[in-house]
Amino acid sequence: MALGKEDWILExxxxxxxxxxxxxxxxxxxxxxGTTKGSxxxxxANRDALIAATLDAWENEYTExxxxxxxxxxxxxxxxxRLLEVVMEDDREGQxxxxxxxxxxxPLVAPVFARVQSRRFAFLEECFGDLGFTPAVARHRAxxxxxxxxxxxxxxxxxxDRPPSRRELRAYQRETIALLTRGS
Amino acid sequence: MALGKEDWILExxxxxxxxxxxxxxxxxxxxxxGTTKGSxxxxxANRDALIAATLDAWENEYTExxxxxxxxxxxxxxxxxRLLEVVMEDDREGQxxxxxxxxxxxPLVAPVFARVQSRRFAFLEECFGDLGFTPAVARHRAxxxxxxxxxxxxxxxxxxDRPPSRRELRAYQRETIALLTRGS
DNA sequence: ACCTGAACACCGTTCAAGT
DNA sequence: ACCTGAACACCGTTCAAGT
Numbered sequence: 001m002a003l004g005k006e007d008w009i010l011e012x013x014x015x016x017x018x019x020x021x022x023x024x025x026x027x028x029x030x031x032x033x034g035t036t037k038g039s040x041x042x043x044x045a046n047r048d049a050l051i052a053a054t055l056d057a058w059e060n061e062y063t064e065x066x067x068x069x070x071x072x073x074x075x076x077x078x079x080x081x082r083l084l085e086v087v088m089e090d091d092r093e094g095q096x097x098x099x100x101x102x103x104x105x106x107p108l109v110a111p112v113f114a115r116v117q118s119r120r121f122a123f124l125e126e127c128f129g130d131l132g133f134t135p136a137v138a139r140h141r142a143x144x145x146x147x148x149x150x151x152x153x154x155x156x157x158x159x160x161d162r163p164p165s166r167r168e169l170r171a172y173q174r175e176t177i178a179l180l181t182r183g184s
Numbered sequence: 185m186a187l188g189k190e191d192w193i194l195e196x197x198x199x200x201x202x203x204x205x206x207x208x209x210x211x212x213x214x215x216x217x218g219t220t221k222g223s224x225x226x227x228x229a230n231r232d233a234l235i236a237a238t239l240d241a242w243e244n245e246y247t248e249x250x251x252x253x254x255x256x257x258x259x260x261x262x263x264x265x266r267l268l269e270v271v272m273e274d275d276r277e278g279q280x281x282x283x284x285x286x287x288x289x290x291p292l293v294a295p296v297f298a299r300v301q302s303r304r305f306a307f308l309e310e311c312f313g314d315l316g317f318t319p320a321v322a323r324h325r326a327x328x329x330x331x332x333x334x335x336x337x338x339x340x341x342x343x344x345d346r347p348p349s350r351r352e353l354r355a356y357q358r359e360t361i362a363l364l365t366r367g368s
Numbered sequence: 369a370c371c372t373g374a375a376c377a378c379c380g381t382t383c384a385a386g387t
Numbered sequence: 388a389c390c391t392g393a394a395c396a397c398c399g400t401t402c403a404a405g406t
Binding site for chain 3: 002035036037038
Binding site: 019020022023101102103104105106110113114117118121136137140141143144146147148149150151152154155157158159171172175176179180182 | 203204206207285286287288289290294297298301302305320321324325327328330331332333334335336338339341342343355356359360363364366
């Protein structure tokens, strides 16, 4: 039966999760889908186009999603806290991010990543601004909040053998919020 | 004239800085060095061995270096502050890190990165412990400090067009230290 | 419209032969 | 001891030919 672009994109997303963009190889993907390389080139101009399409899908699903979930919360402190929870809760979300971090240098990935990160920074900056911090301070706190997120996943990625407990996650989030909103 | 392993390692390090391990390709490297692929295989078993050797050199130079530079500072708060400065000051250091972050998924890179990060976390934890925090709190603060470092370079990498000023860096460091050592 | 299969380029790897 | 050059495998890409 005929395949569609989506089938290739789905398979590529799995590959990226496993090993970054380097793991997106047309021939193995074709084998996995039970078809040939020639078929692939009917749907996509080349390998880069497949990766671009996959990143596009990721950007839509995973970035706006979490932000939209918390954007309507009135209290800024609560909004930040919920965002941290949402974003650190879901393992798949984290791994999608981390799989892409692994390919951050890839010229295809860089611009997408830049957009996503800018969006996240901007949202966090706004939240801290709503707490009454000056723009400069809000920027620093937003950066620290984003770093709190990065460091958490870095540690998970590097020590997959000993995943921190749910309690540890809660304590870390609590302390992060407490510290970063101090002075508001 | 005869080349040595070091010549290949140096060239490989440059390539990693440019585009992660994916940029380490034997044939182009050979061309750059004015020799042939065959020559490469006299010095190294294969491409992986070259990358491993390059990572080894990086681990020795760039990880122990900064820590050693600050380890003998008495005052823990000062020690942390200096470490942040040292590690964020030098652009080349940051880019070596970031170049490798780009290949974090690479099975060759993962274990080296794990060691380096463990070492850094442990050192930071110790510093915060010396400030009198309980182990759990020290762990959280160490993670946040490491995140402060990661987020800084992430932002630089993503927006190479508008690098933050020296003043911004100073202000960010000052505020990070102030926040993370609060309560000691 | 969608796919196959053969072809070619590029890079990793091997190895016999050179100095 | 160190290097060359030819060979082969693997994957990206093209394309004429099939359904």
